[in-house]
Amino acid sequence: MRTFQAAAVVSIVVSALIVFSLIGRAVSFVTEVDLSDLAAGGWFPRRSMFGLPTILTGSVIVAGIAMLVAAPLGLGAAIYLAEYARPRVRKVIKPVLEILAGIPSVVVGVFALSWISPQIIGRLSGDAGLFNMAAAGIGVGVLVTPLVASVAEDSFRAVPMSLREASYGLGAKKRSTTTKIVFPAAISGVVASIILGISRAIGETMVVLIVAGGTGGAEFSLNPFNAGQTMTGAMAALARGSDQVRGADQAFPSLFFVGLLLFLITLSLNVVSERYVRRVRQKY
Numbered sequence: 218m219r220t221f222q223a224a225a226v227v228s229i230v231v232s233a234l235i236v237f238s239l240i241g242r243a244v245s246f247v248t249e250v251d252l253s254d255l256a257a258g259g260w261f262p263r264r265s266m267f268g269l270p271t272i273l274t275g276s277v278i279v280a281g282i283a284m285l286v287a288a289p290l291g292l293g294a295a296i297y298l299a300e301y302a303r304p305r306v307r308k309v310i311k312p313v314l315e316i317l318a319g320i321p322s323v324v325v326g327v328f329a330l331s332w333i334s335p336q337i338i339g340r341l342s343g344d345a346g347l348f349n350m351a352a353a354g355i356g357v358g359v360l361v362t363p364l365v366a367s368v369a370e371d372s373f374r375a376v377p378m379s380l381r382e383a384s385y386g387l388g389a390k391k392r393s394t395t396t397k398i399v400f401p402a403a404i405s406g407v408v409a410s411i412i413l414g415i416s417r418a419i420g421e422t423m424v425v426l427i428v429a430g431g432t433g434g435a436e437f438s439l440n441p442f443n444a445g446q447t448m449t450g451a452m453a454a455l456a457r458g459s460d461q462v463r464g465a466d467q468a469f470p471s472l473f474f475v476g477l478l479l480f481l482i483t484l485s486l487n488v489v490s491e492r493y494v495r496r497v498r499q500k501y
Contacts, residue, residue, distance in 0.1 A: 242473030250467050260446050261434035262455055262468040271437045275445040279425060280418040282354025283361050287414050291365025299373035300395050318363035326427035329356030345442035348430025356424040365414040372406020373399055405498040412490035416483050425450040448479045
């Protein structure tokens with residue numbers, strides 16, 4: 218009992234130390250930088266251009282595209298594994314899905330740059346360059362899909378079999394039972410899987426750093442076929458090599474500010490997810 222309690226306390230302490238390490242430099246950055254620099258038309262920290270709309274919009278675009286890929290694929294895989302797949306098939310597909318979740322993100326980034334961008338994005342838009350946010354979003358979606366599928370499948374399998382049997386007893390078919398009985402009963406877990414996937418997509422770094430194209434900075438753009446920058450990509454691009462961070466007086470503190478902002482966004486998503494799950498969760 219004490220061992221588990223100590224583990225929980227240590228995790229809380231570590232999280233608090235991370236937040237405290239960010240707050241000091243983040244506050245220093247906000248107080249010393251001009252507010253006009255935060256609304257600049259691009260993110261170029263070494264030029265003292267800290268356009269927050271650029272990295273915020275880039276993060277939303279990449280995460281949105283990722284969830285357009287991960288949500289239908291992940292939920293579809295979860296429904297198939299929980300409701301349609303035979304036990305032997307499930308024993309094969311489930312480990313394969315988990316292996317996909319373990320693929321290093323740098324491998325997915327190289328795959329997105331060498332195949333997704335030229336073969337998919339290049340055919341969708343002839344004006345798209347090799348580096349673009351759309352390819353980065355699809356690559357992140359590939360990484361997020363196993364996470365969404367795993368959490369959603371656990372929710373579907375947690376629905377009591379008695380609900381399915383009652384539906385079959387009333388003459389409902391398999392599809393109707395899945396869509397009208399099982400899915401609504403597991404809606405809390407489905408929403409939790411999607412919000413967890415969004416948090417994972419916003420926090421992904423390597424794929425965005427390789428594919429999005431904003432390594433030296435990026436201009437504000439709402440076009441997913443253009444190069445862009447996300448919060449995580451901005452931090453990784455700026456912090457590559459300790460001697461390269463200090464391109465301007467406030468470049469280094471901006472790392473802590475963006476890190477704190479990213480932490481607050483992720484925390485907000487988790488809090489919203491937890492409250493929603495508690496509100497709609499059904500106990501059987």
